[in-house]
Amino acid sequence: MKHLTIACAVLACACADAAAPAIEKRIDALLARMTLEEKVGQLVQIGSGDFASGDVEKGPLDSHVVNAVVRGEAGLLISCCGIKKYNQLQKMAVEESRLGIPIMLGHDVIHGCRTVAPIPLGLSCAWDEDLWRGLAETFAVEARTRGIDWTFAPMLDVSRDARWGRIAECAGQDPFLASRYAASMVRGFQGDNPADGRHVAACLKHYVAYGACEGGRDYNTVELSDDTLRNVYLPPFEAGVRAGALTVMPAFHVMNGLPCSANPYLLRTTLRGRFGFEGMTVSDWGSVGELVPPRHGMYANLADAAAGAINAGMDVDMMSNAYRRHLVERVKAGVVKANVLDEAVRHVLRVKFALGLFEHPYADEKLLEKLDLKKHAEQMRVAAQRSVVLLKNEKRTLPLKRGTRVVLMGELGDNPSEMLGTWQTWDVPGENAALLAGLRADGVDVVYAPCYTMTGAVDVVAVTAAATNADLVVATFGELCGWAAAMNGENTSRADIGLPGEQDKVVEALRATGRPFVAVLFNGRPLAIPELADACDALVEAWNPGSSGGWGVADVMTGLAEPTGRLTVDFPHKTGECPLYYNRLETGRPWVDGDRWTTRYVDAPSPGRSLFSFGFGLSYTTFAYANEKAAVDGDKVVFTADVTNLGGRTGEEVVQVYVRDVVACVSRPRRELKGWQRVKLVGGETKSVRIEVPVSRLGFWHAGTRVAGEGEFNAWIAPDSDRGRLLTFNLGGAR
Numbered sequence: 001m002k003h004l005t006i007a008c009a010v011l012a013c014a015c016a017d018a019a020a021p022a023i024e025k026r027i028d029a030l031l032a033r034m035t036l037e038e039k040v041g042q043l044v045q046i047g048s049g050d051f052a053s054g055d056v057e058k059g060p061l062d063s064h065v066v067n068a069v070v071r072g073e074a075g076l077l078i079s080c081c082g083i084k085k086y087n088q089l090q091k092m093a094v095e096e097s098r099l100g101i102p103i104m105l106g107h108d109v110i111h112g113c114r115t116v117a118p119i120p121l122g123l124s125c126a127w128d129e130d131l132w133r134g135l136a137e138t139f140a141v142e143a144r145t146r147g148i149d150w151t152f153a154p155m156l157d158v159s160r161d162a163r164w165g166r167i168a169e170c171a172g173q174d175p176f177l178a179s180r181y182a183a184s185m186v187r188g189f190q191g192d193n194p195a196d197g198r199h200v201a202a203c204l205k206h207y208v209a210y211g212a213c214e215g216g217r218d219y220n221t222v223e224l225s226d227d228t229l230r231n232v233y234l235p236p237f238e239a240g241v242r243a244g245a246l247t248v249m250p251a252f253h254v255m256n257g258l259p260c261s262a263n264p265y266l267l268r269t270t271l272r273g274r275f276g277f278e279g280m281t282v283s284d285w286g287s288v289g290e291l292v293p294p295r296h297g298m299y300a301n302l303a304d305a306a307a308g309a310i311n312a313g314m315d316v317d318m319m320s321n322a323y324r325r326h327l328v329e330r331v332k333a334g335v336v337k338a339n340v341l342d343e344a345v346r347h348v349l350r351v352k353f354a355l356g357l358f359e360h361p362y363a364d365e366k367l368l369e370k371l372d373l374k375k376h377a378e379q380m381r382v383a384a385q386r387s388v389v390l391l392k393n394e395k396r397t398l399p400l401k402r403g404t405r406v407v408l409m410g411e412l413g414d415n416p417s418e419m420l421g422t423w424q425t426w427d428v429p430g431e432n433a434a435l436l437a438g439l440r441a442d443g444v445d446v447v448y449a450p451c452y453t454m455t456g457a458v459d460v461v462a463v464t465a466a467a468t469n470a471d472l473v474v475a476t477f478g479e480l481c482g483w484a485a486a487m488n489g490e491n492t493s494r495a496d497i498g499l500p501g502e503q504d505k506v507v508e509a510l511r512a513t514g515r516p517f518v519a520v521l522f523n524g525r526p527l528a529i530p531e532l533a534d535a536c537d538a539l540v541e542a543w544n545p546g547s548s549g550g551w552g553v554a555d556v557m558t559g560l561a562e563p564t565g566r567l568t569v570d571f572p573h574k575t576g577e578c579p580l581y582y583n584r585l586e587t588g589r590p591w592v593d594g595d596r597w598t599t600r601y602v603d604a605p606s607p608g609r610s611l612f613s614f615g616f617g618l619s620y621t622t623f624a625y626a627n628e629k630a631a632v633d634g635d636k637v638v639f640t641a642d643v644t645n646l647g648g649r650t651g652e653e654v655v656q657v658y659v660r661d662v663v664a665c666v667s668r669p670r671r672e673l674k675g676w677q678r679v680k681l682v683g684g685e686t687k688s689v690r691i692e693v694p695v696s697r698l699g700f701w702h703a704g705t706r707v708a709g710e711g712e713f714n715a716w717i718a719p720d721s722d723r724g725r726l727l728t729f730n731l732g733g734a735r
C-alpha cells in the first residue's frame with residue numbers, strides 16, 4: 001500500500017490563499033521524498049486516452065496512460081475520459097504510484113457541459129456579475145459529474161478585432177468589463193471552497209494579449225506597447241488572480257519577439273511579481289514544443305525548449321512531451337536548477353491540495369443523480385434571454401403580436417446543435433435549443449420554411465414564396481459553429497466578416513417582398529452587416545445561445561422577457577475597419593462628418609460611427625436620463641442621474657459611466673467604461689441611480705509606473721459609449 005502518509009488534518013486552503021502555511025509544510029515533506037523523475041512527472045500533462053482511436057470516454061483504459069500514472073510520470077491529464085475511468089486512474093495514482101499523489105484532470109468546460117449557456121461573448125452582453133458567477137457554479141458542478149476537476153476557463157483575452165474567431169470565447173473589448181467578468185467567473189468556478197467536490201480549478205487564459213494578433217489571424221504575432229499591455233490586456237488577468245484563480249495558461253503567440261510560453265517578463269516579473277500569483281501555470285496545447293524551428297525558433301531543440309520554458313516560469317507542459325522526455329536530463333546537466341524545478345512542482349501540488357484531492361481523490365459517481373438538470377436548463381434559458389441584444393426595432397415589430405402568422409426561415413431556425421456554440425464536444429439534449437421549438441413553446445403561430453443554408457446556394461424563388469404567405473418573416477442569419485465547419489472559435493479567423501455564403505441574397509429577396517421581417521443572428525463575432533441592418537424591421541443579436549437558446553431567444557421575441565443585453569463589442573460596417581473599438585484614441589484629427597482632413601475611410605462611415613457601438617442595445621421601452629452629475633468625494637467620484645422609463649412596459653436599463661482624462665502625460669482614450677448599474681423601472685417610473693468610482697480606477701499605466709488620475713476629466717452617464725450629456729469633474733493635482 002503506497003498511500004500518502006501526510007496527515008489529513010489540514011483543510012484545503014481558501015482559493016485566495018493558495019500558499020497556506022500548513023499546506024506548504026505538507027508540500028515540503030512531499031518534495032523531500034520525491035525523486036527527480038517523480039518531480040518532473042508532476043509537471044507533465046498528457047491525454048487521458050488515445051485520441052487517435054476517437055472518443056476518449058469510450059473504450060478501455062489506454063495502457064500508455066495507465067503506465068504513466070502508475071509510474072508517476074504524468075501528474076496531470078487532459079480531455080474528459082468519463083467519471084468511471086477518472087476514478088480508476090485516480091485509484092492507480094493514489095494506491096499504486098510510489099507516493100500516491102493524486103492526478104488532476106483538466107478539460108475545456110467553457111460555457112457548459114451537460115447544459116449549455118450562450119457563448120462567453122454573448123454572456124458578456126448581460127453585464128451581470130451575479131449571472132456570470134451563478135453560471136460558472138453550474139458549469140463547475142456539471143464538470144464534476146464527468147470527473148473533471150480543472151477547467152481551462154475563463155478566457156480573458158480582450159479582443160478589438162472581430163476577424164479573430166476566438167472573440168466568441170471572450171468577454172468583448174473592454175478591460176473593465178472583462179475584469180468584472182474574470183472575477184465573477186473565477187468565484188463561480190472555484191466557489192468559496194474549491195475542495196467541496198462541486199467546484200473546479202479555474203484557468204485564466206490565454207496569458208496575454210492573444211486577441212491582439214496581427215490581422216486577426218489566430219496564433220499570429222502580437223506587437224504591443226507595454227502601456228497598452230498594462231492598460232488594456234493585463235487587467236482581466238490581474239482581476240482573475242486577485243479573485244483567487246488557481247491556474248493560468250500562457251498563450252501560443254509571440255509578443256514583442258518573445259513567445260508567451262517562455263517569457264520571464266510575463267510569467268515571473270508580472271504574474272508572480274506584480275500580481276502575486278501563487279498557483280500553477282500550464283502551457284497551451286503543445287506550445288512548449290512550438291518553441292523550436294521551424295516554428296518560433298527560440299530554442300534549437302526540444303530539450304532546450306523544455307529548459308527555457310521552465311526557467312521562464314512555465315510550470316506544466318501540456319501535450320508536447322518536452323518535459324517528459326528532457327527535463328530530468330536538463331536538471332542533471334544543471335541547465336535547470338533544482339530550486340526552479342521544486343518551485344514548479346510546489347505550484348502544482350498547491351493546486352492539488354487546494355482542490356482537496358489528497359483528502360478526497362475520487363469523483364462522486366452519484367453527483368449527477370443529485371443534480372436537477374431541469375433547473376440548470378431554466379438557468380441557461382435566463383442566460384440566453386439576458387445575452388440577447390436588440391439592435392433594431394422599427395414600427396414596434398417586436399415583441400411578436402399574438403395571432404401573427406410567422407414564417408421562420410434559414411437552416412439555423414431549427415438546428416439545435418448549431419445553437420450550442422464553440423467548445424461543445426458533448427451530446428447535450430437540445431430540445432429547447434432551436435428557435436422553432438422556442439417560438440412554438442411560447443405560443444407563436446409559426447411555420448418553418450428552411451429555404452436556405454448558411455453556406456449553400458440560395459433559392460430566391462422559395463424565399464420569396466414563403467415570405468409572401470406570412471404576416472411576418474423571422475429570418476435566421478449567421479455563422480456555423482459545429483466543430484467540423486466552425487466559423488468562429490479557435491482558428492476560425494475570417495478575412496471577410498460579412499454574412500457567409502449567399503445569405504446577402506436572402507436579405508435582398510426579403511427586402512424586395514416588402515414583408516416585415518425580423519432578422520435573428522446566430523453568430524460568434526460582430527458581423528459587418530449594414531445591408532441587413534438597413535433592410536430588416538427588427539434585428540436580434542442572439543449569439544450562439546446554448547442548449548436552452550431557442551426558448552430564451554423566443555422569450556425575448558415574444559416579450560415574455562425584456563431585451564436587456566448591451567453590446568460588449570463594436571460592429572463595423574466593413575471588415576476593413578477592424579480592429580475597431582470605442583475606447584480608441586482620438587488622433588490629432590478626430591473624425592468630423594464631412595471634413596476632408598479628419599481621420600476617416602473614404603469608403604466607410606467610421607471611425608466616427610460604428611454600425612453598432614459598445615454598450616448599445618434597445619429595450620421594448622425607452623429611457624430618459626436627467627440631472628446627470630459627477631462629483632468628487634474624497635477618494636471616489638460619485639456619478640448620479642435620474643433615469644425614467646418613458647414607456648408603459650417595465651424595462652431594465654444598463655446605466656453606464658464613461659470618462660476621459662482630458663490632459664495627461666500621454667494621449668488617453670476618448671472614453672473608457674468605469675462603472676455600470678442595472679436599474680429596473682416600471683412604466684413611467686423614475687429612479688435615481690448612483691455609481692461610485694474609486695479615484696484609483698481613473699489612473700493608468702505609463703512607462704512602467706501607475707500614473708494617478710489628476711486634473712480635468714470629461715464624463716458621461718449614458719446608455720452606450722456614443723451617447724450621453726458631457727459632464728466634467730476635476731481631481732485637482734499638478735496638471
Ligand code: BGC
Nearest residue numbers: 107108152205206284285490
Ligand atoms: C486552446 C486552449 C485550450 C487547449 C486545451 C488549445 O488549443 O488554445 O484554449 O484550453 O487547447 O484544450
